[in-house]
Amino acid sequence: MDAHETLGVKFEQWLAMGFNETRCPVRSLLDRIGDRWSMLLLGALAGGPKRFSALARAVPDISKRMLTQTLRTLETDGLVHRDVRPTVPPSVTYSLTPLGKSFAAPLLGLVEWAEANFGAVLAARERMAA
Numbered sequence: 001m002d003a004h005e006t007l008g009v010k011f012e013q014w015l016a017m018g019f020n021e022t023r024c025p026v027r028s029l030l031d032r033i034g035d036r037w038s039m040l041l042l043g044a045l046a047g048g049p050k051r052f053s054a055l056a057r058a059v060p061d062i063s064k065r066m067l068t069q070t071l072r073t074l075e076t077d078g079l080v081h082r083d084v085r086p087t088v089p090p091s092v093t094y095s096l097t098p099l100g101k102s103f104a105a106p107l108l109g110l111v112e113w114a115e116a117n118f119g120a121v122l123a124a125r126e127r128m129a130a
Contacts, residue, residue, distance in 0.1 A: 049095035
């Protein structure tokens with residue numbers, strides 16, 4: 001069975017189990033990590049621990065408020081660890097937890113698919129706009 005068929009079977013199993021928007025693990029997690037910023041920040045942290053300012057430079061179009069909010073959400077979900085050192089001023093470093101690191105392979109698969117198919121998606125958008 002190929003990935004396409006396996007995904008279809010999995011989806012039918014979820015329906016049979018009654019997974020709705022409040023009980024579905026896919027919806028629940030994609031709502032959190034599938035937002036505009038989470039995957040970019042997880043990708044930035046995949047290279048190793050970074051301070052807040054380094055993350056802000058890595059994703060330059062994110063506001064400081066949204067960066068803070070997204071990091072807190074990722075920390076709440078157990079994907080990111082926030083390490084505060086008692087210096088003056090405090091030194092804060094963010095890193096991936098083991099759970100966050102386990103998301104690297106699926107995220108890399110998505111990134112590679114996006115790179116390989118971005119042109120085709122843009123072409124399809126242009127065809128629909130014409």
